[in-house]
Amino acid sequence: MPGKRTPSNSGEDLTSDGGRHPFLLTKLDRWIAWSQKNSLWPFGSGLACCAIEMIATAAARYDISRFGMELFRASPRQADLFIIAGTVTNKMAPVIRRLWEQMADPKWVVAMGNCAVSGGPFPTYSVLQGVDKVVPVDVYVAGCPPTPQGLLHGLLTLQEKIARSHPTKDIFNSDARRID
Amino acid sequence: MLEELTDVPALNKAYRSLEEIFGDFLLGVSFEKKELSVRIKSDGLLSILRHLKSALGFNALNDIIGLDNLRSKAEGAKRFSLLYQLYAFPGFVRLRLVLDVDENEPVPSAAPVFQSANWAEREIFDMFGIRFSGHPDLRRIYMPEEYEGHPLRKDFPLEGRSDGV
Amino acid sequence: MKDTRCARIFPWKGGAMAFKEIELNMGPQHPSTHGVLRLKLRVDNEVVLGIEPVIGYLHRGMEKLWESLTYTQIVPLTDRLDYLAAVSNNFAFVLAVEKLMGLEIPQRGQYIRVILAELQRLASHLAGVGFMANDVGAMSVLLYSFEIREDILDIFESYAGGRLTIHGIRLGGVPFDLDGEIIAMIWKALADIPRKVRDIEGLLNENRIWKHRTEGVGIISADQALDYGLTGPALRASGISWDMRKDIPYSSYQDFAFDVPVRSGSDVNDRYLVRMEEIRQSIRIVTQALDRLPPGEFQAQVPRSPKIPPGEVFHSIEAPKGELGFYIKSNGTDKPERVKMKSPSFINLQSLELMSKGNLFSDVVGILGSLDIVLGEIDK
């Protein structure tokens, strides 16, 4: 049952001892990871300056559609990748958390720009000092704002990370990706 | 005497007219960097704004600026200042009204005269905690509704008081 | 409610088939709110009854932060206000500080500033038009306009090293001189842009669907526009010729011949057309400035962290979005006592409710696009 959570005890049986998966799951792992890494649909969410560079990355000069990532989904339910592009304020932080929760598993987060990484040049009363305080971040892209090349490099790094992952583990083990 | 004060005829005319009608409300005048600022009492604000808008052609309220004079104020002076920037079209003349307010002293809202005062006053309420009487919808504009404190006051720390989230 | 076109389409309003008024929440995450703006809409089926914009989701506390920084440190932070037109923000702030200091900028520095600011205006208007067209549904226009914008960003990149927030104007002048290579790049871009802009116009100007979507939509009369304090292309589309570059010239703008496009339709289409015309006028200005670029110094002598004599000043410029002004009160040290920014988008956004009432829900996104707001400068 893809996506549906099965009881975790059955999952532990399948993936109990580290990397030694049953042959079938290893093969399946590779295929799922292949499809996930090649079809990362970003969530069309822009917060501040970095959003403009994110759009520039999707535009003709840098064109992330080459990697199959140009389908910017407006609905979080259909997106795989949350590019947090810009400053997250304390007022926006609950919204970011909620949007992240609305996204369907498996999902990834890229913190784009210094503001999202660490609060950037704004050590003020209203800015969240790093988005990793509210959502788990997979890849950090520094820069103020990062150039499109920088973002592309971050996305390719994320692809490598996904290629190394074991998706079946996440599917069968319901707590694998949970962080609280 | 006024001709020496400013070199813009429209400003001279405006000041002369203000002095004539609202002489009691005027506290002082200065002309610095080609900008005329008139210090007024807060009770006269609305009638002065109406007069400026209808009779003198200052038909746009550009912005309202709030100042916290906590550190620089003289003993006994009021804590905050509000600066009303007015424009006249055509002619592009700029006039500044200055208003001194104390911490818990309500100021008449300019929103009935100029639409653009609506958000500007909400911003000042949010940042300085100055209340505007007669404002249609005086709520915080930037900070969340339940936020405590007014960030642009000089005694508010830059990093904020609590952890935020 | 006003008797608008849409009120006539739904003649049963209030009758037996009346729909319940529903509240619709647009944002803070929505594809066409241009950032983290939240609109609380009250709609009857599709007709908009009221809009309440909720802002502050990008409030970074800039004005508070500036009080603890020196003047030179503030300049790069102003880039992050209107991030689509970073140079214009530098320009306004730096001019205000220089006015307070009584500093004279060498002629060459002034001309380079004008060139950078006008290129930035081109980039900003292109992005604005692209986003607006994207909101209306013409998605290719966004990509075409971003492609043109890339040419300008390339110039910025080779000039100052950055693409978006380039910190291109500094206290006392500009950081670098324009060398022959960059001037050649600008000439090439100027030659290309009109042709590419015509592509965009070919897709939109005479398009019947575009006209349906934009003509007669989002009207604000000249009086109302003044009352709301609108500035920039939105005001000029309402029939009032007000351009700070023309009327209160700063930084040698009086040397250049250009027109201020004014239209009287005051609808979405007119705001779009005004922007397109301003793109052409900006090209004219840059051409003249390059032709007559005076020799000499481009930077006045300014200490690394200047102490500004006490006083207060307000200076405003014509930014792409409208009148952008800075009020600075100094206390004699190298840090300001108070900096207040008068942001055009903040003022322009207030008029959204007036423009959208009685129109259809689909028009709200078009009207919002035509105001060309940037949340960075609204929320500060």
Add this chain to the structure above:
Amino acid sequence: MTGETLIFEFLIPVLKIIAVILYPMLMVIVMIWLERRVVAWIQGRVGPNRVGFQGVLQPIADAFKLFFKEDIIQKNADKFLFNIAPVLVMFSSLLAFCFVPLGESFKIGTYTLNLWIAASPVGLLLVLGLSSVGVFGIIFGGWASNSKYPLMGALRSVVQILSYEIPIGLTVLTVVFFSRSIDLIEIVNHQFHAKIWFGFMLPVSFLVFWISGIAETNRAPFDLPEAESELVAGYHTEYSGMKFAFFYIAEYAHMVLVSSLVVILFFGGWLPPFPNVAFLSFLRWIPGFIWYLIKIMFFLYLYVWLRATLPRYRFDVLIKLVWKWLIPLSLINLLAVAFIQYIL
């Protein structure tokens, strides 16, 4: 049972049933890839080119990924309708393909292989009917999500599809006047005998049908029910994973269906072009199925072209277009065609 009867009576029908699912799926995959590449090309971009040769595996990666995505059902959603909606949409567009002939029948030995599953004498009615059943899926999906944007998308979709059904019905009638049959195969055969495609005989009918067909499929410039800049994702905003994929695939399958109908009704189905020009008779050597695909691809390309070029209609203009222009136009067209038929 001999081996031959086993093959012809059992195996081929089963293969056909598989084919009727595979064929639209294949077309959808090609179409998704084509759309992304063509739109990218129009916009001066490259488009997907990393997965497989020139990115042809991109849609497969997408589908595979969506298959393994979490399936979210909102707490307040109407679970039954929420689940049934994507199935209904998918089912109706796939079922319609049963009645769409793919080419002329040819002989394998003694057996005649028909490139259709069900040759219904009322094929046209069935296809039109089934393609409209999909709207129920959209309504259910939008309503059951218990969310405002999907509901508005569903409402828009109902009004739009119901309005545009009318000109479709009226223009199809004009074709039926000439072919004197509502069997899709007969309609193609009639165009063969008439030596002219109906599209050239009835240009107005073709135009009205094509415009209404685009509106029926909710595609740009009529993509109001899922207008991204207004309604986030319209009626499928709350759908994730495979259910969203069903909506996505069904939309493309519907496009293929409408294009097939246009080709069959107005452009001679699997007939080669210029059947009456003698020196072009060599065109007949290319199988009819290929001609058919080429024609469908042309109309699918038009879909993509329009999407990349035009802004979106507004709701009132959309309704005005159909009630003030398309319906009167198709009525006049119908009367004119009927009158001409009567005189001839």
